[in-house]
Amino acid sequence: MDTTLIDAVSKVDTAFKFIFGISFIILFLITAVTLYFLYRYSRKRNPEPSQIEGNLVAELIWTIVPCIIVGAMFWYGWVGYKALREAPADSYEVKCTARMWSWKFEYPNGKTSDKLYVPADTPIKVDLTSVDVIHSFYVAAFRVKMDTVPGMHTYVWFNSGEPAEYEIQCAEYCGVRHSYMLSKVVVVPKEEFDKWLNASSSATEAPNEGEEVMKKHGCFDCHTTDGTELVGPSFKDIYGRDTVVMENGKEKTVKADDAYIEKSILEPGADIVKGYEDMMPPTEVSKEELAKMLEYFKGGGKPAVRAGAKGAEVAEREGCTGCHSVDGSEMVGPSFKGLMDRKTTVLKDGKKMEVTANVEYIISSIKHPSEYVVDGFEPSMPEYESLSDDDMKALIEYISTLK
Numbered sequence: 001m002d003t004t005l006i007d008a009v010s011k012v013d014t015a016f017k018f019i020f021g022i023s024f025i026i027l028f029l030i031t032a033v034t035l036y037f038l039y040r041y042s043r044k045r046n047p048e049p050s051q052i053e054g055n056l057v058a059e060l061i062w063t064i065v066p067c068i069i070v071g072a073m074f075w076y077g078w079v080g081y082k083a084l085r086e087a088p089a090d091s092y093e094v095k096c097t098a099r100m101w102s103w104k105f106e107y108p109n110g111k112t113s114d115k116l117y118v119p120a121d122t123p124i125k126v127d128l129t130s131v132d133v134i135h136s137f138y139v140a141a142f143r144v145k146m147d148t149v150p151g152m153h154t155y156v157w158f159n160s161g162e163p164a165e166y167e168i169q170c171a172e173y174c175g176v177r178h179s180y181m182l183s184k185v186v187v188v189p190k191e192e193f194d195k196w197l198n199a200s201s202s203a204t205e206a207p208n209e210g211e212e213v214m215k216k217h218g219c220f221d222c223h224t225t226d227g228t229e230l231v232g233p234s235f236k237d238i239y240g241r242d243t244v245v246m247e248n249g250k251e252k253t254v255k256a257d258d259a260y261i262e263k264s265i266l267e268p269g270a271d272i273v274k275g276y277e278d279m280m281p282p283t284e285v286s287k288e289e290l291a292k293m294l295e296y297f298k299g300g301g302k303p304a305v306r307a308g309a310k311g312a313e314v315a316e317r318e319g320c321t322g323c324h325s326v327d328g329s330e331m332v333g334p335s336f337k338g339l340m341d342r343k344t345t346v347l348k349d350g351k352k353m354e355v356t357a358n359v360e361y362i363i364s365s366i367k368h369p370s371e372y373v374v375d376g377f378e379p380s381m382p383e384y385e386s387l388s389d390d391d392m393k394a395l396i397e398y399i400s401t402l403k
C-alpha cells in the first residue's frame with residue numbers, strides 16, 4: 001500500500017509539534033528579552049531614554065524570519081491537511097448518519113450498526129451526514145474530526161491499522177445528551193469482519209445456553225438437530241410428542257414431557273426408544289444444566305428467538321434509546337416501558353387531549369412526532385418517516401413486550 005497516504009496521523013502530529021515547538025521557542029525568547037530589557041534599561045542603568053530610528057538590518061530580520069516561520073507552519077499544515085483529505089481510491093466506504101444522540105453506520109450490503117466495525121489494515125472512508133442538527137465526528141486516535149451537516153455529505157478517512165478499539169465522540173454541542181453521544185471504532189481482523197458483516201445480527205437470537213451445555217457433554221456426537229438419525233434419535237421436535245419406548249422388553253407409548261426427557265438424560269437405560277440400541281451413556285449434569293437443556297428441547301431444538309429482539313435492535317440502531325428508556329425512567333422522551341395502551345395527555349394543535357397509546361397512535365408518534373406532543377415534553381423528537389414497515393412492526397412488537 002502507498003505509505004505516503006497511510007501516515008496521515010504522523011503528518012498531523014508533525015504539524016502540531018512544529019507549531020507547538022515554534023510557539024514555545026518564541027514564548028521563551030520574548031520572555032528572556034523582556035526580562036533582559038527590564039534589567040538593562042531600568043531607570044537606574046539608563047536614566048536618559050533615547051529615540052532610535054531606522055535600522056535596516058533589524059527590519060529585515062523581523063520581516064523575513066516570521067515570514068519563513070509562518071510559511072513553514074503553513075507547509076506542514078498543508079501536508080497534513082492533504083493527507084487527511086485524499087482518501088485512497090480503494091478505501092472501504094461506510095455511511096454514517098448522526099442524530100440526537102447517536103451514530104448509525106451503514107455498510108455496502110445494507111447491514112447497519114451503532115458501532116463502526118472495520119477490517120484491519122484497510123483505508124476506511126466514512127461518509128458523514130446528519131438528520132437533525134450539526135454534530136461532529138471525532139476520533140482522536142486517527143486525528144480526524146469533521147462536522148456532520150443535515151442535508152450535506154462530508155467525509156473522513158483513516159487507515160484502520162491493527163485490531164483495536166477507539167472512541168468516537170461528538171465534538172459539536174448538539175443538545176442535552178451531547179456528552180453521551182459516544183460510540184466506538186472496532187478494528188477486527190479481515191476474516192472476522194467478513195463474518196460479522198455477513199452474519200444476521202446476533203441480538204435476534206437469544207444465547208442458546210442449552211445448546212452450549214449439550215456441546216460440552218458431547219450430546220451432538222450421537223444426536224442431530226435437523227431430523228437426521230445418528231446413533232440416537234434427532235432432537236428435532238422431540239418435545240411433547242408420543243414416543244414408543246421399550247420397558248423390560250415390552251412396548252409402551254409415553255409423552256415426551258419434562259419428566260421423560262429428564263429421565264432419558266439421567267437414566268438412559270430405563271426407557272429405550274424403539275428401534276435404537278441402549279447405547280446412551282449416563283451423563284452427570286447439574287440442575288441448572290438440565291433446566292437449560294429442557295428449555296432447548298421446548299424450543300424444538302432450535303435457537304430460541306426472544307420476542308421483540310429485533311425491535312430492540314431497531315430501537316438501538318435508530319437512536320430511539322438515546323431519548324427513551326425501557327425501564328420506566330424519564331429521559332428526553334417518555335419511557336417505552338408500559339407505553340402500549342397507556343392513557344396519555346397530549347397537545348394537539350396547542351390543545352390538551354387524552355389519548356390511548358394504541359398501535360395507530362404509536363405509529364403516528366414515530367412518523368410525525370409533532371402531531372401529538374406528550375404533555376410535559378419538548379417536541380424534540382425527529383421524524384422517522386422513512387422507517388421500513390418491517391422495522392416499524394418490530395418496534396411495535398418490542399414496545400408491547402415492555403410491560
Ligand SMILES: [Cu+2]
Nearest residue numbers: 135170174181
Ligand atoms: Cu452530537
